[in-house]
Amino acid sequence: MIQIKDLHKSYKMGKNSLHVLKGINFNVEEGELVAIMGSSGSGKSTLLNILGMLDSSDSGEYILDNVPIKDLNETKAARYRNKFLGFVFQSFNLINYKSAAENVALPLYYQKVPRKERQEKALKYLEQVGLKEWAGHLPSELSGGQKQRVAIARALAAEPKVLLADEPTGALDSKTSYEVMDLIQKINDQGNTILIVTHEPDIADMCKRIVHLKDGVIIEDKKIEQVRAEQYV
Amino acid sequence: MFNRDRWKEILEVLSSNVFRTLATSFGVGWGIFILIILLAAGKGLENGIRADFGDIATNTMFMWSRNTTMSYKGLPKGRRFSFKIEDVLAINDNVPNLRFISPRNQLGGFGSGNNVVRGLKTGAFNVYGDYPEIIRQEPMTITSGRFVNHNDIQDKRKVAVIGVGVRNELYDQGETVLGTYIKIQGVNFMVVGTYQKKDDGGGEEGQKEIYVPFTAFSQAFNMGNDVGWMAITAHDGSSISNLKEKIVGVVKEKRKIHPDDKRAVGYFDLYEQFNRVESLFGALRWVAYFVGVLVLLSGIIGVSNIMLIVIKERTKEIGIRRALGEAPWSIKKQILMESIFLTIISGMIGIVFGAAFIYGVNAVLDSVGPVDMFVNPSVSLGVVVSALVILIFSGLLAGFIPAQSAIKIRPIEALRTE
Numbered sequence: 339m340i341q342i343k344d345l346h347k348s349y350k351m352g353k354n355s356l357h358v359l360k361g362i363n364f365n366v367e368e369g370e371l372v373a374i375m376g377s378s379g380s381g382k383s384t385l386l387n388i389l390g391m392l393d394s395s396d397s398g399e400y401i402l403d404n405v406p407i408k409d410l411n412e413t414k415a416a417r418y419r420n421k422f423l424g425f426v427f428q429s430f431n432l433i434n435y436k437s438a439a440e441n442v443a444l445p446l447y448y449q450k451v452p453r454k455e456r457q458e459k460a461l462k463y464l465e466q467v468g469l470k471e472w473a474g475h476l477p478s479e480l481s482g483g484q485k486q487r488v489a490i491a492r493a494l495a496a497e498p499k500v501l502l503a504d505e506p507t508g509a510l511d512s513k514t515s516y517e518v519m520d521l522i523q524k525i526n527d528q529g530n531t532i533l534i535v536t537h538e539p540d541i542a543d544m545c546k547r548i549v550h551l552k553d554g555v556i557i558e559d560k561k562i563e564q565v566r567a568e569q570y571v
Numbered sequence: 572m573f574n575r576d577r578w579k580e581i582l583e584v585l586s587s588n589v590f591r592t593l594a595t596s597f598g599v600g601w602g603i604f605i606l607i608i609l610l611a612a613g614k615g616l617e618n619g620i621r622a623d624f625g626d627i628a629t630n631t632m633f634m635w636s637r638n639t640t641m642s643y644k645g646l647p648k649g650r651r652f653s654f655k656i657e658d659v660l661a662i663n664d665n666v667p668n669l670r671f672i673s674p675r676n677q678l679g680g681f682g683s684g685n686n687v688v689r690g691l692k693t694g695a696f697n698v699y700g701d702y703p704e705i706i707r708q709e710p711m712t713i714t715s716g717r718f719v720n721h722n723d724i725q726d727k728r729k730v731a732v733i734g735v736g737v738r739n740e741l742y743d744q745g746e747t748v749l750g751t752y753i754k755i756q757g758v759n760f761m762v763v764g765t766y767q768k769k770d771d772g773g774g775e776e777g778q779k780e781i782y783v784p785f786t787a788f789s790q791a792f793n794m795g796n797d798v799g800w801m802a803i804t805a806h807d808g809s810s811i812s813n814l815k816e817k818i819v820g821v822v823k824e825k826r827k828i829h830p831d832d833k834r835a836v837g838y839f840d841l842y843e844q845f846n847r848v849e850s851l852f853g854a855l856r857w858v859a860y861f862v863g864v865l866v867l868l869s870g871i872i873g874v875s876n877i878m879l880i881v882i883k884e885r886t887k888e889i890g891i892r893r894a895l896g897e898a899p900w901s902i903k904k905q906i907l908m909e910s911i912f913l914t915i916i917s918g919m920i921g922i923v924f925g926a927a928f929i930y931g932v933n934a935v936l937d938s939v940g941p942v943d944m945f946v947n948p949s950v951s952l953g954v955v956v957s958a959l960v961i962l963i964f965s966g967l968l969a970g971f972i973p974a975q976s977a978i979k980i981r982p983i984e985a986l987r988t989e
Contacts, residue, residue, distance in 0.1 A: 392894060392983040412899045412978070420896020431891045431986065435583055447576060448896045496896070 339500060339531050340366040340389065345398035347384055358384045359395070360554040366500075366533065371526040371564070373542035374535045376551035383504060385551065386535045390423055390502050391415045403499045420448050424493030428505035430485040432477040438488045439464060439473040445496035463491040467521060483514035490521060494530075501525070501532040507541055513570075519544045520567035540565075581909050584881065595877045596917030598870030599965070603918045603958055606863025607925030607950055611932075613855040615948030620848055622946050628671075628708045628804045629845040632811045634818070634838040635800035636826075643829035652835075654798035656789075658825050662801075665821045668809040671708055674798040676700040676788050678756065687781065688754040689741040696737055698755055698781045700788025708802050709768075716749045716764030723784040729791065731760040735767045736778030755781065758791045811842045864961065871914070871965040878910050878973035889977055890985025899978040906977055910970025911963060918962035922955060 347359040358381045366372055376382040387393035388400065391410060400407045402422055410418070424445075425431075432441050443460040451459070464470050467487040469480075477485055486506060493501055503522070507515035519541060526532050526546075534545060542548050543565045550558035585592050634654075642648045659674050678698040679686050685693040699705075703719050718732055731753060733741075738748055752759045760783055768777040789795065803818060805811040819836050822828075828835045882889070889902060929948055936942060 387983055390894070392981075392986070412893075416893060416896050416898045418896075419894060425894050427986070431887070431894075433888055433891060435587065444892070445895045448892075448898070448901070453575065492895070 339368045339370075339403060340364075340533075341399070341401040342389075343399040345385075345388065345400065346396045347381075347388065347393075348396060358554050359388075362398070362554075362556060364549060364556060364559060366531060368531055369526070369529050371523070371532045371546045372534065373545035373548045374533060374551060375537060375539075375542050375548055377537065379553075380551040381554045382535045382551045386502055386504055386533065389500075389533065390425060391419050416448075420445060420496060422499045424496060424498035424501045426486070426489050426493050426501065426503035426506045428508040430477070430482075430489045430509070432485055432488060432492075434477050437474050437476055438469060438480065438491075441477070441488055442492045442495050444492060449496065459495055460491075463495050464488070466494070467491045481514075482510050483517055486510060486514075486518050487521060490518070490525070494525065499531065501530055503532065503534045505536055506534060507536065507538065512540075515541065516567045516570040520571050523564070523567055577905065577908065580905065581912055584885075584909060585913060591877060592913065595873050596913060596920065598873035599867065599914050599917040599962070600870070600921035600924070602863065602867030602870040603921030603962065604925045604928075605866045606859065606958060606961075607922060607954070608928060609859035609863050610856065610954050611925070611929045611948040611950050613852065613859050614950065615945045616855065617852045618946040618948075619942075619944035620852075623944070628710075629842055630670075630807065630811050631708055631802060631804045631841045632815050632818070632838050633800060633802050633841070634822070634836060637835055637837050639828055639832055639835045641829040641832040641835075643832070644827050646827055652826050652828070654801065654822065654826070655796045656798055657796065658798065658822050659801065661825050662803070662818055662821050666814055666817050668806045668814065669803060670806045671704040671802070671804040673702045673705045673708060673802045674785060674800075675702075675705070675802065676785065676792070676794050676797070676799040678788075678792065686756050687737070687741070689751070692741050694737065694740045694779075696734075696779050696781050698783065698788075700785040700792075700794070701782050702785050705782070705802065708804050711766040711768045714765045714767050716762070718764055718766070719782055719784050724786050727786040727790050728784060729758065729760045729787050730763045730784065731755070732764040732766055732782040733762055734778040734780050735765060736775050737781060738765055740779075753781075755783070756792065760787075805842075810846075812840055812846070815840055867961065867965060870917075871969045874910055874914055874966070874969040875972055878906060878970055879976065881909075882906065882973050882977045886980055886985045889980060890982045890987075893982035894986060903974040903978050906974040907967060907970040910973070911966030914962050914966035914969060915959070918958065922958060926950070 342362055342364050345359055345362040346357075348355045348357040350356075362385060374382045374385065384393065388395050391407060394410065402418075405418075405422075407418065433444070436444070439457065439460045442463055443456040446456040446459055461470060461473060464473050467490055469484060469487055469491070472480060472484060472488075477488070480488065490506075506522070507518055510518060515538075522532060522534070523544060534541070536542055543562065544567050545562070546564050547561045548558070549556055636652055636654055639646070639648050639650045639652065654674070656674060659672050662672055663669065676699070679696055683695060685695045686698065687694050687696050701719060702724060703721055706718050713732075714735065716732070719730065722728070723730055733748075733753070741753060742748055748762055748765055751762050753762060754760075766782075789797070803811065805814055815838060819838065820830070822836055823830055823832070892902065893899070929950065932948055936945070936947075
């Protein structure tokens with residue numbers, strides 16, 4: 339699903355240049371649930387941003403679902419993001435003047451899905467995250483866990499190839515974190531490919547594979563026995 | 572463009588801060604208001620001055636003879652001469668695009684004594700020997716009977732058309748006018764019609780005229796072939812100002828006047844005068860647009876400013892949308908539409924208030940009676956349409972910079988903004 343070869347990225351800070359990613363190589367197969375771990379400054383967010391086409395690499399190859407991702411202009415990047423990727427953010431990033439259902443329907447709107455179909459799909463995905471009754475509520479009327487579940491429903495709505503989650507539990511208490519992880523695991527069980535950036539070991543243990551980043555290189559890449567979140571819920 | 576979700580969003584954004592939206596739209600509305608008022612005031616002035624011109628055919632020149640000032644072909648200078656009736660034919664043959672050439676002879680005039688008698692009543696009036704076409708060059712309303720016609724010219728009939736002023740002086744109230752006779756300098760003419768001219772501010776003088784057929788006039792008052800003056804009107808497409816040199820040239824040749832003698836033929840170019848006034852109107856309109864658009868510009872800058880602030884506030888949202896896959900041009904379109912929508916709505920309000928204001932001014936003008944040189948200030952549909960075009964254009968202008976800056980923000984930076 340994802341192939342990355344010798345990926346480099348550096349940021350210019352005035353005169354100094356900060357080499358953040360120093361040659362990353364890794365592949366992700368379809369249906370994997372990967373945790374990308376590392377302390378802050380290890381380059382894990384940069385990697386996720388490049389995977390999410392929110393940022394570009396300096397050199398290296400990135401192939402997503404057999405499509406080489408290079409020379410993107412903004413319009414093309416937007417189309418690829420919409421088609422291939424679903425995003426879940428630490429701070430939920432819901433649009434606060436739109437209801438839960440409208441938020442979920444947003445990626446479909448950009449795909450020019452007809453209005454009625456959009457609404458049906460939005461409800462379907464809200465149901466999947468268990469928030470069908472909250473469809474008409476604004477984000478400000480939802481709890482943190484509910485917001486993240488709406489965000490996950492939104493990420494799923496476009497039926498992306500890969501789900502990218504940047505610290506999805508970072509702003510949640512541990513009980514809600516496990517609920518969200520339970521949801522992510524169930525989505526993964528349906529065959530979706532998911533990448534999670536986290537620095538919490540217990541969250542990483544709930545994935546099927548852990549990639550450890552340090553100072554811009556992968557120091558460890560291992561498959562693990564998945565801990566199911568269900569038991570904590 | 573006619574997308575329900577897009578419009579819903581525009582309304583949501585604009586109504587999220589009602590006071591700010593109102594304050595912004597005031598600037599644009601005020602600009603359009605001023606523009607409309609200025610144009611209406613210009614139009615009022617124009618209407619007032621046009622009313623003074625009446626429906627006189629403005630593409631007209633008047634020509635009369637004076638003394639020569641240069642000797643030519645053995646003829647001395649200071650010679651007195653008259654146009655002849657054949658000059659009219661010569662002009663007609665040699666100068667194209669002329670609509671009417673009306674020769675005219677005249678009796679009476681300012682300060683002269685009584686020249687018309689009817690029974691015991693007498694009066695001093697201008698008496699014109701004219702061709703029927705004169706009524707097209709100097710419009711008047713025939714209130715009874717008829718005007719001079721070509722049969723009158725042909726048969727040299729001694730008939731007369733008199734103004735209401737003449738009737739009032741020579742006839743009693745309610746007395747029959749048509750078919751009666753008046754004696755002009757000892758010659759009887761039968762009255763066949765009465766006319767009334769539009770009041771052009773010249774007082775009663777215009778109503779105290781008598782029109783008789785040119786040929787009858789020449790015969791009755793021993794004019795021979797002489798023509799006192801001519802009123803010449805060109806076709807609408809060609810201006811008399813361009814033709815006058817040629818006309819005067821033809822006459823000079825026929826009357827054996829030195830071609831360089833500038834003072835022998837006197838003329839008055841009504842069209843030139845009219846054009847001078849016309850160009851004044853043009854300048855007024857231009858000033859109105861200039862000032863109006865400048866005032867509008869400050870409103871537009873206000874809109875642009877607010878749009879920039881709105882984008883700053885929505886930076887994160889724009890980042891989210893782009894992460895979810897909204898194309899940059901879609902965001903740009905959204906912002907441009909918001910800006911155009913805001914400008915047009917506020918502009919419409921300005922137009923409505925402007926129209927109401929003009930309506931009020933008209934009501935006041937109606938109640939206090941006519942004001943000199945100012946009649947019926949108004950704006951035409953054309954002005955409203957051009958105001959709308961200006962608004963759409965300014966909306967685009969106001970939204971352009973903010974829209975550009977919105978898509979310049981990279982999604983990753985936008986997402987980091989808290």
